[in-house]
Amino acid sequence: MPSFRLELEIGQLRPGRNAKEVLDSAIASLDGFHLDATDIAVTAGTPRILLRFSVTDSSEAEENQAARLAAVGTCDAVDLVAGTGRLRVLRRRGGRWLPLG
Numbered sequence: 001m002p003s004f005r006l007e008l009e010i011g012q013l014r015p016g017r018n019a020k021e022v023l024d025s026a027i028a029s030l031d032g033f034h035l036d037a038t039d040i041a042v043t044a045g046t047p048r049i050l051l052r053f054s055v056t057d058s059s060e061a062e063e064n065q066a067a068r069l070a071a072v073g074t075c076d077a078v079d080l081v082a083g084t085g086r087l088r089v090l091r092r093r094g095g096r097w098l099p100l101g
Contacts, residue, residue, distance in 0.1 A: 001034065001054040001055065001056065001057055002054060002055055002057065002060075002063045002067075002091065002092070003036065003052060003053075003054050003091070003092040004052070004053055004054070004055065004067040004070075004071075004089060004090065004091055004092070004100075005050065005051070005052045005053075005089070005090045005091075005092070005097055006049070006050070006051045006052075006053070006067075006070070006071045006074055006087070006088070006089055006090075007048050007049070007050055007086075007087070007088040007089075007090070008026070008048060008049045008051075008071075008074065008075055008078060008084055008085075008086075008087050008088075009046050009047070009048050009084060009085030009086045009087075010022055010040075010046075010047045010048065010049060010078065010082050010083070010084065010085070011082055011083025011084060011085055012082060012083050013081065013082045014080070014081055014082060014083075017081045017082065021081045022040075022049065022078060022081050022082050023038060023040060023049060025077045025078050025080065025081050026038075026049050026051060026074050026077065026078050027051070028077065029070075029073050029074040029076075029077035029078070030051065030053055030070055030073075030074060033053045033054065033055060033070055034053060034054040035051065035052070035053050036052040036053060036054060037050075037051070037052040038050070038051055038052075046085070049074075049078065051074065053067075053070065055067055055070070063091075064091065064100050067089055067091070067100065068089055068100060071087055071089045072087075075087050
């Protein structure tokens with residue numbers, strides 16, 4: 001199964017929301033995908049959600065499209081809890097993470 005990584009910048013919490021809901025909403029948005037790893041990291045002073053997930057084997061184009069749609073769904077779900085910034089989707093190839101074009 002192809003492996004993908006989603007990196008989403010996180011901004012201010014929405015009123016009435018708490019920090020735990022950020023990662024919880026991101027994880028819930030990937031229901032139906034195999035979730036391999038989750039993390040929140042701070043890079044250059046900006047918090048980011050990092051989610052590694054797998055999609056069902058098919059053609060490369062279909063796999064990439066499924067990963068992109070999953071990432072957009074995650075961004076939408078997190079945006080209900082906190083502001084969001086840059087979204088990146090990467091695909092694992094031979095031990096390296098390469099951005100989807």
